[in-house]
Amino acid sequence: MTAAVQQSSVRRADAQRPRFAHPAEAEFAAFLDFYRIAWEYEPRSFPLRWQDGRIVEQFTPDFYLPEQDLYVELTTMKQSLVTRKHRKVRRLRELYPHVNIVLLYRKDYHEILSRFGYGSVDITSLRPDQIERVLLSPAEIQRRVAELGQQISTDYAGESLVLVGVLKGITFFLADLARAITRPLAIDYLQLSRDLREGVAIRKDLDLDIRGKHVLLVEDIVNTGLTLDFIMRVLREREPASLEVCALLDKAERRLVPVPVKYVGFTIPNEFVVGYGLDYRELYRNLPFICVLKREVYEANGNGHLIGGTGQEAAAEAAEPSLVATRVEVGSG
Numbered sequence: 001m002t003a004a005v006q007q008s009s010v011r012r013a014d015a016q017r018p019r020f021a022h023p024a025e026a027e028f029a030a031f032l033d034f035y036r037i038a039w040e041y042e043p044r045s046f047p048l049r050w051q052d053g054r055i056v057e058q059f060t061p062d063f064y065l066p067e068q069d070l071y072v073e074l075t076t077m078k079q080s081l082v083t084r085k086h087r088k089v090r091r092l093r094e095l096y097p098h099v100n101i102v103l104l105y106r107k108d109y110h111e112i113l114s115r116f117g118y119g120s121v122d123i124t125s126l127r128p129d130q131i132e133r134v135l136l137s138p139a140e141i142q143r144r145v146a147e148l149g150q151q152i153s154t155d156y157a158g159e160s161l162v163l164v165g166v167l168k169g170i171t172f173f174l175a176d177l178a179r180a181i182t183r184p185l186a187i188d189y190l191q192l193s194r195d196l197r198e199g200v201a202i203r204k205d206l207d208l209d210i211r212g213k214h215v216l217l218v219e220d221i222v223n224t225g226l227t228l229d230f231i232m233r234v235l236r237e238r239e240p241a242s243l244e245v246c247a248l249l250d251k252a253e254r255r256l257v258p259v260p261v262k263y264v265g266f267t268i269p270n271e272f273v274v275g276y277g278l279d280y281r282e283l284y285r286n287l288p289f290i291c292v293l294k295r296e297v298y299e300a301n302g303n304g305h306l307i308g309g310t311g312q313e314a315a316a317e318a319a320e321p322s323l324v325a326t327r328v329e330v331g332s333g
Ligand code: IMP
Pocket: 169, 220, 221, 222, 223, 224, 225, 226, 227, 228, 271, 272, 273, 274, 278, 279, 280, 319, 330, 331, 332, 333
């Protein structure tokens, strides 16, 4: 089971885009699309005043963000408009106290991201304009992780299991997935080192004996499949009762060796991605979303020239032992 990265769930084809009343609304919609935050345009009107049983005033907020259950009314700095809108919002809150609504100025767009789980954008060194493309939003990741947890809990009904995570990219995915699985489970970690002469080796081995246990190997991303193939061979020798794989991301088109991945979070295109545990030279793991960075970011890290092509390509190639001339800890995982 897999979920290819769906643009359509968030981004609309041009034909489906609503006719916006104001250019600021189109701009805000593009901002939401970029961060893959789902939105609806003017989906509901709230009656505010009645006379003789007839509605004489109503308020239609510009946007509804279903993932946050939040209405957004955009406003400009023009004082007369602001005062009127404030009054309407106040009245709406009085009449419909369960409805969440914010009045938003253009300068506040980025500030509201923290409401949507994008908080650590502020605490990384990354500027929003250095992000080429957000591939998966925090909400999309969490939804999928919950689905995977449910599926795994069903498949392992009546059993307990050992989750084996491959450090360090697995940090956040394993923590979230483990909490979404409703079976008794133990957690253990492996870490690999890769050396051009000596090949892939285990740097940190499991603490637990997995003989006779149901083992679920949890990986951040499967690319060529070489890493996974190596780990599977090592673990199989230890004779677990069963051995399956759950990978958050699958770059299926990059596969060199066939590996049996039973649970896939998302099938993604062949682009170098960071965030939600995935790093480039140990950076960006704490981004709460998964994204492709602009070339300048890799260049700033002194690696844009490594292989040629785009910075992203350079980063992707850097993860491949065959292309790197000296000893490297290839993606510390
Ligand atoms: P494989 O052996 O080619 O399947 O590569 C798997 C490992 O490469 C992963 O566990 C990651 O550590 C690293 N990797 C591959 N693609 C990416 C990426 O897009 N971002 C970050 N790390 C990656």
